[in-house]
Amino acid sequence: MGLSVIGAGFGRTGTLSLKGALEQLGFGPCHHMAEVFAHPEQIPAWKQATAGAAVDWDELLAGYRATVDWPSAYFWRELAAAYPEAKVLLSTRDVDSWYASFSNTILKLIAAKDEITVPPVRAALEMGAPLVSTKVFGDRADDPEHAKAVFRAHEAEVRRTIPAERLLVFDVREGWAPLCAFLAVPVPDGPFPRLNDAEQFKALTGS
Structure with missing residues (x-):
């Protein structure tokens, strides 16, 4: 089946709401x-991809019609090349509110990963921490100005790389209209799904 929609936005840009919206629109799972x-x-397989191994995306993402959030968002270039007919969604939000949310959830969870006792969450963090902390932020995710600069540079690179007719830069606060169009x-x-606030994040991850 292959992917129809590729999410390129960082985690904590409304990606769980976007997942819910895409599935409601028929682009699921x-x-x-x-x-x-x-x-x-x-x-x-995600560990191998993070380490730079060749990836069979059809195999890794078998059954999925769309992707959002990390880990897949890190591989937006590869996915856009592998699925040239797929549209690309760059979920976004104000950079200061993004960092506040990121530092209070994902960054805090990564810092405490050795204390996590829920096996699937701990295993996922052992995969996700090197990708997010090292690959994305160069082991400086706890430096707000550096992390925000990385966020801005990432969004600029997606905009430069993906043709305008293939790309939607989308804030989930905009609701259904631009996404459906x-x-x-x-x-x-x-209503448009509103998921994954800080408390829901903690419940999801068992943190």
């Missing part, structure tokens, strides 16, 4: 770090 927690059998699907009845 959608891969997200929550899928790694739920399916720890995926972890070895981009994907050429009707706007559904009911």
